[in-house]
Amino acid sequence: MSSITRRRFLKTGLTTAALLAAAPVLDMRTWAASQEQARVEVVPTLCNGCSSHCGMLAHVKNGRLWKITGHPDHGRSQGKLCARAHGAAFWLYDPDRLAGPLKREGDHFVPIDWEQALDEIAAKLEAVLAAHGPGAVFFAHNPRATGAFYGTRFMHALGAPTTMTHNASCNTSLILAYQAVFGTTPGADLANSKYIMLIGRNPAEGIQTGYSAALARAIEKGAKLVVVDPRHNASAAIATEWVPIRPGTDLALLLAMMNVMIAENLYDAGFVAEHTVGFEELAAAVREYSPAWAAPITDIPATTIARLARELAAARPNCVVDPGWKGGFGANYANGTETARAVGAINALLGNLNKPGGLTFYGAPKLGKLPADKAPDPPKPTLPRGDGAGIAGEFPLAPTAQGLPHVAARKAREGKLRAGIVRHHNPVRNFPDPEHMMAGMRALDLLVVIDTHMTETARLAHYVLPEPSFLEREEVVEAIPGRKGTVCMRTRVVPKLLENTRTFDEIIVALARRMGVGEYFNFTLDELNSARLQPLGITLEELKARGSIQVETPVVEGMPKLKTPSGKVEFVSERFAKAGFNAVPGWIPPRVMPEPARPNSFRLIHGKQGYHSHTSTANIPYLLQITRDHNAERLWMNAGRAAALGIKDGDLVWVRSSLASRQVRVKVTERLHPEAVYIPSGYGNFSPGLTRANGFGLSMNDLVPFQTEPMSGHAMMMEVVVEVEPAGA
Amino acid sequence: MRKASQAAERLYLLANLLYEPDLATCQAAVTEFGLAVAPEEILRAYWQTFVNPVGPRLRPVESLFKPWTTFADCQLPLARQKGWLGGDSAAHLRSLYAALGLEVPPGLAHTPDHLALELTLLGLLLEHGTPEMRATFRSQHLDWLPDLQARAAELDVPAVYQQVLELCARAVAPEE
Numbered sequence: 001m002s003s004i005t006r007r008r009f010l011k012t013g014l015t016t017a018a019l020l021a022a023a024p025v026l027d028m029r030t031w032a033a034s035q036e037q038a039r040v041e042v043v044p045t046l047c048n049g050c051s052s053h054c055g056m057l058a059h060v061k062n063g064r065l066w067k068i069t070g071h072p073d074h075g076r077s078q079g080k081l082c083a084r085a086h087g088a089a090f091w092l093y094d095p096d097r098l099a100g101p102l103k104r105e106g107d108h109f110v111p112i113d114w115e116q117a118l119d120e121i122a123a124k125l126e127a128v129l130a131a132h133g134p135g136a137v138f139f140a141h142n143p144r145a146t147g148a149f150y151g152t153r154f155m156h157a158l159g160a161p162t163t164m165t166h167n168a169s170c171n172t173s174l175i176l177a178y179q180a181v182f183g184t185t186p187g188a189d190l191a192n193s194k195y196i197m198l199i200g201r202n203p204a205e206g207i208q209t210g211y212s213a214a215l216a217r218a219i220e221k222g223a224k225l226v227v228v229d230p231r232h233n234a235s236a237a238i239a240t241e242w243v244p245i246r247p248g249t250d251l252a253l254l255l256a257m258m259n260v261m262i263a264e265n266l267y268d269a270g271f272v273a274e275h276t277v278g279f280e281e282l283a284a285a286v287r288e289y290s291p292a293w294a295a296p297i298t299d300i301p302a303t304t305i306a307r308l309a310r311e312l313a314a315a316r317p318n319c320v321v322d323p324g325w326k327g328g329f330g331a332n333y334a335n336g337t338e339t340a341r342a343v344g345a346i347n348a349l350l351g352n353l354n355k356p357g358g359l360t361f362y363g364a365p366k367l368g369k370l371p372a373d374k375a376p377d378p379p380k381p382t383l384p385r386g387d388g389a390g391i392a393g394e395f396p397l398a399p400t401a402q403g404l405p406h407v408a409a410r411k412a413r414e415g416k417l418r419a420g421i422v423r424h425h426n427p428v429r430n431f432p433d434p435e436h437m438m439a440g441m442r443a444l445d446l447l448v449v450i451d452t453h454m455t456e457t458a459r460l461a462h463y464v465l466p467e468p469s470f471l472e473r474e475e476v477v478e479a480i481p482g483r484k485g486t487v488c489m490r491t492r493v494v495p496k497l498l499e500n501t502r503t504f505d506e507i508i509v510a511l512a513r514r515m516g517v518g519e520y521f522n523f524t525l526d527e528l529n530s531a532r533l534q535p536l537g538i539t540l541e542e543l544k545a546r547g548s549i550q551v552e553t554p555v556v557e558g559m560p561k562l563k564t565p566s567g568k569v570e571f572v573s574e575r576f577a578k579a580g581f582n583a584v585p586g587w588i589p590p591r592v593m594p595e596p597a598r599p600n601s602f603r604l605i606h607g608k609q610g611y612h613s614h615t616s617t618a619n620i621p622y623l624l625q626i627t628r629d630h631n632a633e634r635l636w637m638n639a640g641r642a643a644a645l646g647i648k649d650g651d652l653v654w655v656r657s658s659l660a661s662r663q664v665r666v667k668v669t670e671r672l673h674p675e676a677v678y679i680p681s682g683y684g685n686f687s688p689g690l691t692r693a694n695g696f697g698l699s700m701n702d703l704v705p706f707q708t709e710p711m712s713g714h715a716m717m718m719e720v721v722v723e724v725e726p727a728g729a
Numbered sequence: 730m731r732k733a734s735q736a737a738e739r740l741y742l743l744a745n746l747l748y749e750p751d752l753a754t755c756q757a758a759v760t761e762f763g764l765a766v767a768p769e770e771i772l773r774a775y776w777q778t779f780v781n782p783v784g785p786r787l788r789p790v791e792s793l794f795k796p797w798t799t800f801a802d803c804q805l806p807l808a809r810q811k812g813w814l815g816g817d818s819a820a821h822l823r824s825l826y827a828a829l830g831l832e833v834p835p836g837l838a839h840t841p842d843h844l845a846l847e848l849t850l851l852g853l854l855l856e857h858g859t860p861e862m863r864a865t866f867r868s869q870h871l872d873w874l875p876d877l878q879a880r881a882a883e884l885d886v887p888a889v890y891q892q893v894l895e896l897c898a899r900a901v902a903p904e905e
């Protein structure tokens with residue numbers, strides 16, 4: 001036996017006597033009996049299964065998570081959690097988690113210690129700032145309070161103007177459009193509605209627990225639910241009527257319904273006269289868009305269009321055309337923004353603003369700020385943004401609070417953006433054209449990814465910095481709008497399992513100090529949270545103990561105060577006109593159309609499933625098993641079209657676009673418009689670090705080219721025509 | 730006594746091969762176990778088997794090979810599943826180390842039931858414990874090695890580490 005001294009992993013001065021004393025604990029049965037007796041503590045926090053951050057109660061025993069339930073005092077969860085929340089709890093104990101900081105060396109990663117990683121990142125950021133200026137640096141994230149506060153503040157401290165979110169692949173259209181029409185993005189009071197039209201929105205699968213529950217309540221109370229969607233989705237399954245529209249033509253339907261309401265004097269003339277500007281222009285614009293005009297475009301009979309308009313108007317003001325999210329028009333078509341403007345306009349014609357069952361304009365509890373004398377805000381950067389958002393000649397109307405990560409990838413390829421920090425956000429997988437997105441990330445001099453897992457974006461980073469899971473970290477206080485608002489925060493419910501992880505605020509403060517801007521971060525997270533709570537008269541201790549607290553928010557009964565230039569609903573937008581677009585909504589066709597002459601030509605559309613959050617949850621086996629059990633990753637195809645192509649249920653097919661060819665199995669169904677094929681959006685992970693999701697299913701993003709909608713700059717994720725053909729066995 | 734401490738030394742050496750081995754450890758292992766590879770090759774194989782952060786890797790952690798908990802009142806969906814960190818075995822060993830005043834290296838703190846630690850503990854029990862203690866520990870915490878070996882074969886990890894796992898399995902076999 002070699003005499004070499006080896007490391008002893010269990011440092012010890014262990015003696016036989018000590019061992020004998022501890023002998024009972026050595027036996028797992030004795031230990032288990034002692035554990036059994038412990039009390040279960042209930043610790044409030046926020047879910048992270050999706051961005052809704054519902055209130056969650058973590059039941060903890062002996063420092064281990066034991067069960068989760070919904071927090072009754074959170075405006076979104078209202079005591080309920082969805083399946084994804086129960087899946088997200090798996091993340092805490094996931095062996096795929098990143099256990100320590102990593103540094104790229106050539107084509108692989110090596111572990112690095114925190115201090116060295118932060119020193120090197122700071123030095124490289126300094127080098128980029130010195131060589132290219134702060135205009136070449138960006139921060140991108142899934143926008144919630146912690147990232148928005150620390151990430152944006154850090155960018156401002158560096159003078160960097162470009163902070164981006166995932167929204168350009170989600171709902172940028174709505175944000176821009178409703179800003180123009182209402183000055184803000186409204187919600188909808190589904191629970192009290194008598195008539196609900198969902199256009200592409202699908203609360204039964206695109207779940208926000210409270211919203212889904214409100215839809216169910218409305219139906220129980222006898223509301224009529226009309227689902228306008230090329231696909232008979234899960235909301236259509238509980239609807240009064242499914243209107244299978246041709247994908248990309250929602251705008252034509254809306255214009256024609258407005259035509260009917262105006263021509264037949266069905267709109268709320270009093271509301272329009274008092275609270276809107278531009279009605280004459282709108283009326284003139286929609287005159288040409290009759291139901292007969294819209295019928296061949298939308299594939300909906302003119303009589304149906306006219307009937308829907310009349311029914312909606314008959315139910316006013318306790319009715320709503322849902323303001324939508326991504327589905328239908330959020331970031332999907334060339335006419336997305338225009339469609340959202342038309343949704344805004346039709347609701348105004350119905351006079352439903354702040355009426356029971358109509359659009360809602362709730363505020364959120366007003367949070368405080370750190371005292372300016374002790375913790376002054378860094379000045380707002382004055383340089384032009386690096387992603388083209390808000391820039392004349394590029395995307396002057398694109399909302400700058402969201403930005404354009406897919407355009408940023410192009411700018412990186414052009415050498416204009418040189419360094420980026422990405423947190424809890426996976427643009428490489430979740431924006432179209434992965435080759436384009438990867439080329440952008442690879443072109444950077446420095447990419448730092450802060451996440452819990454080795455995502456497709458993290459794989460390309462120069463440094464990967466691991467955060468604790470959402471159940472092991474405390475975050476910035478959030479305020480949720482609602483008739484009753486909610487103030488809430490994420491708390492640490494169990495001790496950190498992975499010691500060598502650091503929270504986002506810790507990482508940013510450490511970088512800021514190294515880069516000479518520590519003066520903007522001279523406070524603790526507790527001090528920040530206390531300052532945010534101060535105007536509400538709630539102490540931090542109280543919020544930590546309760547997790548979510550409902551607070552009265554000033555509810556304006558009747559007409560809300562609108563932040564449009566005129567203070568009224570604006571059917572006509574000077575800003576749009578100035579930027580060279582329609583002043584009032586008018587018809588814009590989709591950018592591409594399937595070729596009627598080609599029997600295998602389809603538009604590829606996509607949507608959410610109730611048990612996955614985009615591609616972030618496919619690695620959770622509990623949720624992935626649901627997919628497997630139901631073959632739910634398959635491509636939907638209309639039964640008639642499938643028969644014509646000789647494709648049977650379960651057949652493997654090739655799906656080809658101008659960008660790529662992929663194989664997938666088919667679900668043959670009557671529940672889809674014949675011109676579309678549909679794929680659920682939660683699959684297609686290709687990072688080997690996601691050991692269970694890697695290689696499972698197909699992502700639409702593999703097939704959709706990099707493109708931009710002219711108004712808001714979004715990624716036009718359903719503007720893609722594919723050819724489908726049998727792939728053999 | 731001498732035999733026990735020799736057996737313990739072999740366990741410590743195997744433990745060293747399973748967590749951040751250095752060249753001297755690999756050299757010692759080549760000599761001790763007659764491994765037919767260069768020590769440098771073992772280092773490379775270690776990285777490929779256990780470290781590679783972007784690929785599937787072998788995690789020699791007991792929790793991953795056993796249902797997460799046997800406590801009936803746990804209502805997490807993962808409660809009865811295998812494949813998750815921080816299971817009963819980890820919780821038990823964490824308590825045990827605390828009771829014995831044993832200090833775990835920071836890199837292994839989240840996996841108190843890592844095979845390197847379990848081999849070390851068995852070594853300590855050989856040096857300081859009783860046959861009953863070792864029998865209890867073996868039956869409760871070292872019964873998962875066949876599953877680990879099967880997983881290693883499935884992942885097709887380098888042969889030298891399949892061999893090391895076989896040596897581990899033999900080293901933890903019940904005393905005659």
Ligand code: SF4
Binds near residue numbers: 047049081082083
């Ligand atoms: S909707 Fe579901 S996954 Fe999203 S935060 Fe709420 S409970 Fe969690």
